[in-house]
Amino acid sequence: MNVVEASGLGRRYGSTWALRECTLAIPAGHVTALIGPNGAGKSTLLNLAVGLSVPSAGEVTVLGGKLPGSAAALDGIAFVAQDTPLYKTLSVADMLHLTRNLTRRFDQAYAQARLSDLDIPLKRKAGKLSGGQQAQLALTLALARRPGLLVLDEPVAMLDPIARHDFMATVLAAASADGVSVLLSSHVLTELERVASYLVLLSRGQVRLAGQVDDLLAVHGQASLEELALNYLRNHPTEVAK
Amino acid sequence: MTAMTMPARPEEDNAGLRPVPWRRMVWVTWRQHRFALGGVGVLLGGLALYLWLTGLQMHHAYAAVAACHPASSYACQNQTINFDATYGQTAQTVGTLLMAVPILIGAFAGAPVLARELETGTFRYAWTLGVGRQRWTLAKLVPLAVTVTVATGLFSLLFSWYQQPFFTDGSSIPLEPSLFGLRGVAYAAWTLAGFAIGALAGLLIRRVVPAIAATLAVSTGLVFATGLYLRQHYMTPLLGRNLSNPPASAWVISGWWSKGGTVISQSVMNQIMNTLFGQIMTATVPKNVKSDDIKFYKGPANTQVLNYLLHHGYTHWTSYQPGSRFWPFQWIEGGWLLALSVLLIAATVWLVHRRAA
Numbered sequence: 001m002n003v004v005e006a007s008g009l010g011r012r013y014g015s016t017w018a019l020r021e022c023t024l025a026i027p028a029g030h031v032t033a034l035i036g037p038n039g040a041g042k043s044t045l046l047n048l049a050v051g052l053s054v055p056s057a058g059e060v061t062v063l064g065g066k067l068p069g070s071a072a073a074l075d076g077i078a079f080v081a082q083d084t085p086l087y088k089t090l091s092v093a094d095m096l097h098l099t100r101n102l103t104r105r106f107d108q109a110y111a112q113a114r115l116s117d118l119d120i121p122l123k124r125k126a127g128k129l130s131g132g133q134q135a136q137l138a139l140t141l142a143l144a145r146r147p148g149l150l151v152l153d154e155p156v157a158m159l160d161p162i163a164r165h166d167f168m169a170t171v172l173a174a175a176s177a178d179g180v181s182v183l184l185s186s187h188v189l190t191e192l193e194r195v196a197s198y199l200v201l202l203s204r205g206q207v208r209l210a211g212q213v214d215d216l217l218a219v220h221g222q223a224s225l226e227e228l229a230l231n232y233l234r235n236h237p238t239e240v241a242k
Numbered sequence: 243m244t245a246m247t248m249p250a251r252p253e254e255d256n257a258g259l260r261p262v263p264w265r266r267m268v269w270v271t272w273r274q275h276r277f278a279l280g281g282v283g284v285l286l287g288g289l290a291l292y293l294w295l296t297g298l299q300m301h302h303a304y305a306a307v308a309a310c311h312p313a314s315s316y317a318c319q320n321q322t323i324n325f326d327a328t329y330g331q332t333a334q335t336v337g338t339l340l341m342a343v344p345i346l347i348g349a350f351a352g353a354p355v356l357a358r359e360l361e362t363g364t365f366r367y368a369w370t371l372g373v374g375r376q377r378w379t380l381a382k383l384v385p386l387a388v389t390v391t392v393a394t395g396l397f398s399l400l401f402s403w404y405q406q407p408f409f410t411d412g413s414s415i416p417l418e419p420s421l422f423g424l425r426g427v428a429y430a431a432w433t434l435a436g437f438a439i440g441a442l443a444g445l446l447i448r449r450v451v452p453a454i455a456a457t458l459a460v461s462t463g464l465v466f467a468t469g470l471y472l473r474q475h476y477m478t479p480l481l482g483r484n485l486s487n488p489p490a491s492a493w494v495i496s497g498w499w500s501k502g503g504t505v506i507s508q509s510v511m512n513q514i515m516n517t518l519f520g521q522i523m524t525a526t527v528p529k530n531v532k533s534d535d536i537k538f539y540k541g542p543a544n545t546q547v548l549n550y551l552l553h554h555g556y557t558h559w560t561s562y563q564p565g566s567r568f569w570p571f572q573w574i575e576g577g578w579l580l581a582l583s584v585l586l587i588a589a590t591v592w593l594v595h596r597r598a599a
Contacts, residue, residue: 050370051369051370052366052369052370069374071259071261071372071374072259074370074371074372074373074374075259075372077370078370079366079367079370081363081366081367081370082363083363085362085363085364085366085367086364086367087274087364087367088362090273090274094273097269097273098270098273098274099371100266101262101266101267101269101270102262102266102267102270102368102371102372102373102378103262103371103372103373104259104260104262104372105372145371145372
């Protein structure tokens, strides 16, 4: 099963194509890193996959042929948007209750246990938590929905190194223990090194590289994901926006 | 793997999935908007308390006036005039202020519902949960709209009671623009419409404060446009001929003169009347009268002007809506405001569905 499948997918804002001619198939069971410079179209692709946006051209399906935004797709995908938007005036407990009331499936016991492990008090307002705690809360809410696919848009960009490490450890644990497929975008390459097993490189709204990390490293003769991405972007300057 | 190459159909994807129950979604609406609803409750509760206390006092005073017998006697007429002078101005001011309440509730309760989600980015969270964004939008807008509508509907019942003495003694006209919107079903309907305008403005403008400002502007404009231009056309106005018509409870929309079947313009008519008035004053005011006393001759002179005109082929016409049309007008206004509100909320839900983030 492919968790995301796109063919000729494009999205235009006014006269500018944020994403065009995007054809890819991301297989299930991977932690997929969606990387590229700022403005490459990463958020656009993720918004299309979670159904917040509709294609201007081509098509995209998720979780084995489901239309993004359909009830089954919404049920199977948990999305943590950039800057982890939470209802800042609600308490952590109310965020849990709200999410449970707006979904068909919610593992309350899991969520409470994890928040307790993280020492996040249930009575505190979401807006009063630290940046790392807010990210962890958003991730907990997402995982408690028991999704088939977890989509994270720049999840660690705003976090300090320790919070970043903790966050990624949780993502990785969920992927390996519960078999959740993960699709995360980032322009911070170092954090992805240990976690990503599948890579999609975007620049200027187009897919430049896509495949399993091990295969890509072998084919391009690079030692690390970071080198692979940087070298690719340096060697194809005409295609890359600065 | 053939299934994967087939085009996706949302209805197939949705098969077998029970929608999230409304009851649970309404909890979310209550939890997130209880302060807005609390604000509405405090505002209406405070105003209701004021109407109740001052209304009791006023009704008590009016009971004495109504008990006066015989009603046509000078003493009783005087009591009525005194009552209107004591309480009338306050009641009118209260009515004017209360006209702002539906607009305020619409703007402050309606506009932030979607605008806040869009401004803070939380729509990305809410719209990717299992409930789906259309049902989410309905579960937010419908309970809030019903609550504020019912609350203001009950409040306008209280206002009708408060205002009752002025209708009984005939000093207030049921269709009077400054009072019509405060009674019957109109008050609740205006609140609903204000809320629906606010919800759509919030979605389109995407920021709380500008959306509130735009809602205030649009709703106020609609209230004034309706009172000044639209309401008088709900039913064909009746035509009154000469001054004995129309009845005192009528809402007079316009008046004009004609002679021999031809309408005479207002400016020409003013000239004729001014000339006549001047001639009559010259003929009736004695030469040695004090300048302070001239005013006593003006009233009779005006009556003479009118009598002269009516006896010389001039006809005065009045276009008016009779007071008996109060309820038909209420249902017409309530009806189109309800239709408009349903349309606006449907448009909001449809745009939320269509909107690409």
